[in-house]
Amino acid sequence: MGRRPARCYRQIKNKPYPKSRYCRGVPDPKIRIFDVGQKKRSADDFPLCVHLVSWEKENVSSEALEAARIACNKYMAKHAGKDAFHLRVCAHPYHVLRINKMLSCAGADRLQTGMRGAFGKPTGTCARVRIGQVLLSVRCRDANAAHAQEALRRAKFKFPGRQRVIFSAKWGFTRFKRDEYLKLKSEGRIVPDGVNAKVRTKPRCIARNDKIITKLINACMVNSG
Template identity: 80%
Template sequence: MTQAHTHTLDHRLRASDFRDYIYKHQTTFQKLGFREPAAAAMGRRPARCYRQIKNKPYPKSRFCRGVPDPKIRIYDVGMKKKGVDEFPFCIHLVSWEKENVSSEALEAARIACNKYMTKFAGKDTFHLRVRVHPFHVLRINKMLSCAGADRLQTGMRGAFGKPLGTCARVAIGQVLLSVRCKESNKSHAAEALRRAKFKFPGRQKIIESRKWGFTKFNRTDYVRLKSEGRIIPDGVNAKLLGCHGSLALRRPGGAFIDAAVN
């Protein structure tokens, strides 16, 4: 063995002895005010590790504390105060898989869709709504990877992790994003949702809705009820006037309140 190899081996032995000495007397050093150097910041665990729905819902509660805030904080973008008659066309981005969608992915999709619609259709020509909310809490059991970490961690003993982030539990056929706009901007809305699709895992489909805007009424039914005076606007939705009141008034044309006649 050469002199250089001997020197390297002695150096390694001395370093290991020094680590053992520090570990043995770490409480004494802590009392004297010495602290360990801060570990390097760990990167975020990829969302592909949490894509599959395996466990029960684990929402934030008094038993699950210290949950970081979701990345997405705004769920309605654009002209959200426009009346129901302003934007008759509606298009959806529908999930085609059962999976978890992280709050980071929802925020990225919202930004991509909003940016395209603002640039090509105009900021006053649409209303975007994120239809899922990240209530499910993700956990992580952190493992140390530095030198001497095998003495400090316990492996899979007590492996119930600490909150890492949040995600939305999505089913097949569930709507992720919805855009309402005028008929003239339907191509821009479809392209905006196509670009937002790349921010999500799995498969999604872009489906044109038969409904009038965000309401529950079909377009033909909405136009007919509107002409008959049986429906009134209620923000972004519409309210159907029912046959309430005295039985004597329940005849065709006379069973509705005055707002329906006007």
């Protein structure tokens, strides 16, 4: 018996059904690698970020996620270079799909019970995706913007429904906008932390002491005047 088409499970109808001690025997998802490329490069190296955003509420199978990852990675490695990008799959297939197998051979009516006890057995996994959720993200240099856009456009054909390729206003995978990141970097207040970045701030006790010292200096100047 072949694999049931993913279009049968595309609509989100029921509650999430994750793998647990009550849901055993779940086959492994087809996608095992969610970060591809130069995933250890600093946030300063890749300022541009491009997203593939879902425009529908639907289920996306793990096979579709793996196919999209392979297509995007292959195009970027060929045209931009394998050392010039970082690809991340943001959707994770935690929802378990079930199937109530039916026999179709001769004499099957004696063996199966039809819709009596129709709660199926696990057959695969998928990701529950909402409108506006990011499916894939690529960070790279500004010179490879066209390659990243085309790679995500090709990956879009592996998914059902509608998706859009959007250029992010953020710096890479960080939470800072471009102008904000450059401003903090020029002030020496930002510290790269892997693919992210942290803002260097004063400890609360030091900031409180600075306020006290400022008040004392102002009081002394008033008294001397």
